[in-house]
Amino acid sequence: xxxxxxxxxxxxxxxxxxxxxxxxxxxxxxxxxxxxxxxxxxxxxxxxxxxxxxxxxxxxxxxxxxxxxxxxxxxxxxxxxxxxxxxxxxxxxxxxxxxxxxxxxxxxxxxxxxxxxxxxxxxxxxxxxxxxxxxxxxxxxxxxxxxxxxxxxxxxxxxxxxxxxxxxxxxxxxxxxxxxxxxxxxxxxxxxxxxxxxxxxxxxxxxxxxxxxxxxxxxxxxxxxxxxxxxxxxxxxxxxxxxxxxxxxxxxxxxxxxxxxxxxxxxxxxxxxxxxxxxxxxxxxxxxxxxxxxxxxxxxxxxxxxxxxxxxxxxxxxxxxxxxxxxxxxxxxxxxxxxxxxxxxxxxxxxxxxxxxxxxxxxxxxxxxxxxxxxxxxxxxxxxxxxxxxxxxxxxxxxxxxxxxx
Amino acid sequence: xxxxxxxxxxxxxxxxxxxxxxxxxxxxxxxxxxxxxxxxxxxxxxxxxxxxxxxxxxxxxxxxxxxxxxxxxxxxxxxxxxxxxxxxxxxxxxxxxxxxxxxxxxxxxxxxxxxxxxxxxxxxxxxxxxxxxxxxxxxxxxxxxxxxxxxxxxxxxxxxxxxxxxxxxxxxxxxxxxxxxxxxxxxxxxxxxxxxxxxxxxxxxxxxxxxxxxxxxxxxxxxxxxxxxxxxxxxxxxxxxxxxxxxxxxxxxxxxxxxxxxxxxxxxxxxxxxxxxxxxxxxxxxxxxxxxxxxxxxxxxxxxxxxxxxxxxxxxxxxxxxxxxxxxxxxxxxxxxxxxxxxxxxxxxxxxxxxxxxxxxxxxxxxxxxxxxxxxxxxxxxxxxxxxxxxxxxxxxxxxxxxxxx
Numbered sequence: 001x002x003x004x005x006x007x008x009x010x011x012x013x014x015x016x017x018x019x020x021x022x023x024x025x026x027x028x029x030x031x032x033x034x035x036x037x038x039x040x041x042x043x044x045x046x047x048x049x050x051x052x053x054x055x056x057x058x059x060x061x062x063x064x065x066x067x068x069x070x071x072x073x074x075x076x077x078x079x080x081x082x083x084x085x086x087x088x089x090x091x092x093x094x095x096x097x098x099x100x101x102x103x104x105x106x107x108x109x110x111x112x113x114x115x116x117x118x119x120x121x122x123x124x125x126x127x128x129x130x131x132x133x134x135x136x137x138x139x140x141x142x143x144x145x146x147x148x149x150x151x152x153x154x155x156x157x158x159x160x161x162x163x164x165x166x167x168x169x170x171x172x173x174x175x176x177x178x179x180x181x182x183x184x185x186x187x188x189x190x191x192x193x194x195x196x197x198x199x200x201x202x203x204x205x206x207x208x209x210x211x212x213x214x215x216x217x218x219x220x221x222x223x224x225x226x227x228x229x230x231x232x233x234x235x236x237x238x239x240x241x242x243x244x245x246x247x248x249x250x251x252x253x254x255x256x257x258x259x260x261x262x263x264x265x266x267x268x269x270x271x272x273x274x275x276x277x278x279x280x281x282x283x284x285x286x287x288x289x290x291x292x293x294x295x296x297x298x299x300x301x302x303x304x305x306x307x308x309x310x311x312x313x314x315x316x317x318x319x320x321x322x323x324x325x326x327x328x329x330x331x332x333x334x335x336x337x338x339x340x341x342x343x344x345x346x347x348x349x350x351x352x353x354x355x356x357x358x359x360x361x362x363x364x365x366x367x368x369x370x371x372x373x374x375x376x377x378x379x380x381x382x383x384x385x386x387x388x389x390x391x392x393x394x395x396x397x398x399x400x401x402x403x404x405x406x
Numbered sequence: 407x408x409x410x411x412x413x414x415x416x417x418x419x420x421x422x423x424x425x426x427x428x429x430x431x432x433x434x435x436x437x438x439x440x441x442x443x444x445x446x447x448x449x450x451x452x453x454x455x456x457x458x459x460x461x462x463x464x465x466x467x468x469x470x471x472x473x474x475x476x477x478x479x480x481x482x483x484x485x486x487x488x489x490x491x492x493x494x495x496x497x498x499x500x501x502x503x504x505x506x507x508x509x510x511x512x513x514x515x516x517x518x519x520x521x522x523x524x525x526x527x528x529x530x531x532x533x534x535x536x537x538x539x540x541x542x543x544x545x546x547x548x549x550x551x552x553x554x555x556x557x558x559x560x561x562x563x564x565x566x567x568x569x570x571x572x573x574x575x576x577x578x579x580x581x582x583x584x585x586x587x588x589x590x591x592x593x594x595x596x597x598x599x600x601x602x603x604x605x606x607x608x609x610x611x612x613x614x615x616x617x618x619x620x621x622x623x624x625x626x627x628x629x630x631x632x633x634x635x636x637x638x639x640x641x642x643x644x645x646x647x648x649x650x651x652x653x654x655x656x657x658x659x660x661x662x663x664x665x666x667x668x669x670x671x672x673x674x675x676x677x678x679x680x681x682x683x684x685x686x687x688x689x690x691x692x693x694x695x696x697x698x699x700x701x702x703x704x705x706x707x708x709x710x711x712x713x714x715x716x717x718x719x720x721x722x723x724x725x726x727x728x729x730x731x732x733x734x735x736x737x738x739x740x741x742x743x744x745x746x747x748x749x750x751x752x753x754x755x756x757x758x759x760x761x762x763x764x765x766x767x768x769x770x771x772x773x774x775x776x777x778x779x780x781x782x783x784x785x786x787x788x789x790x791x792x793x794x795x796x797x798x799x800x801x802x803x804x805x806x807x808x809x810x811x812x
Binding site: 030033034037038041042044045046048049052055056058059060062063064066067072073074076079123124 | 436439440443444447448450451452454455458461462464465466468469470472473478479480482485529530
């Protein structure tokens, strides 16, 4: 199906390069093999191991294209000229030497590039970490001066909210890099914020669209100053975080620094931080972090408790973060007030609040996340006239539908 | 288990390099993925796909070594400096630039090299084809000037015959390259003849031994002229071939050339060729080839029949080749006579005969292969005093035995 799609683009007169990720559960299986040998496998070996997943899919896609009568050639990260720093498992792309890809394109070949990987200056394979394949796609698009970087997924674009939660969510035709970044980091899983950040920096236009339909998706690009901005672009939610509260810590200078530098050193990705007003020289300190980081967070906090004079710590795993995002918020006062009022009217209790110039996030009980998203979606005028349907289908159902149509 | 073995060698004061093949059924699975897309996948993509199998095992072995507290580093064919020609799927090694492996050894690291693969002058990954990993091991051993190349398998060395067929077979302590080559090409599956040929050319001593025991195996090396040679080194057999007979072909010059050049062009690996005496200007032509090549052989022969005036062709899939091998045959007349007499006394019918200076092969009915191997083994004085036992155990049984012993 992917091969046919690439060929259709080629036939329409476009030069096209594909960037692939690993198939299905491949990466998980490779991680499982490594875990069975070592709880802390050497990073260089781990990266080399994981890089084989994309190398398998790139060769299979190239074969599929050739079988359909078109010329294709696979490129590993090394062959695609993707040079990174030496930070294994989370390498940063430094340069794309795109000469080899470019000359393949000029020869009428469809290059198929392995996402997620590059090589460092030692000639060792590195992987880019979470969001790596999307980032490779954007980097290659920049490297070859492409008009556009299309990123395919199982949804057909960026919505004003997750349609599985808010059935009246509508697809956006276009969204600014800034809004997309806030939505991604607030939990919208369609595009990785890292790839969006890269695209913003190098002004690569992204087209987020469905792998299962030819319908146009959402363009992610520089905000057009001539274009009238909606105040709110969308509502994102995230149920993958947990809340940790440290009770009655000493309220003396340097305590927060001690806690959060220890958490950072131990690779706990702290998201929101709230410190309450002091009472009797003691204070409560609350933060949220990904559920996956909780074991590390627990051990850091347990170790610190006596050193910061704290009484105890509490963990709440049943939380959800709901975020209202929009570049237009900057020039529209009253968004916060409207949001709080709406939630109160719907009996949604707000546990934590944090803000950026173009985002307002609240933490609520996980059981109330759907209610919170829906009532905010309605209150900020985002509801579509029709109820969302198409992407509620599973990939298999969509494929079946397409086959029937032929 | 492999990691522990390498570490034990290192602890004993040796510098050691490991060369690995792919795990279990990995290569078959990758071939299956490609076949599902294309009956004739592009060779460059196929090689890149298959090369991932060894890349996975090398990283896992390096991890296992590091987990046990020793330093290890994996090397793909490229990183190990294995340069080949551009013949995908059956590339020949041209050079081994072993500097990087050598400097790893000097730093106290155990290098783990992916077998079966190299790179060509375009920087593309090539695979070496059948016997590739053994050949890589020999090439790396030569490249770093190693004292010895140990090749591990599930049997503990080279025997005078396959012990599963001839229970009185005995293990050889040493065998010459020449005898080993004849045994390998006559069906002994322990060492690939390609690797033995490479070792002979560059005078690399091979130690063929068991992965499941510490017992010494068989050394494969240059024949020692001072050493008295046994007339016969061993008996090999091969049941993987089929026999094709073309009946009543024109007995004119160029007919054999036409048949066998067509077979070669169509990748049929012809082994033995026998042409009977002509009768009335017509002759029968018989050849053997691997069973896997039979479909191709059939289509070549069917196409040729009318052009060479032949009446029909017959296929016999139930044959076995039994070979008597020994460098000493050169200076000992009477080996053939003794072999034919022995087989006749045991009522084994000989269908075809072919010879080299140090080998005599006969084709017999597949049902008589065990009888033929045993009676020849006895007749040429190869029988051991004791009946073979140890390697009759499966790998699992041997592992269980070892665990019990600890």
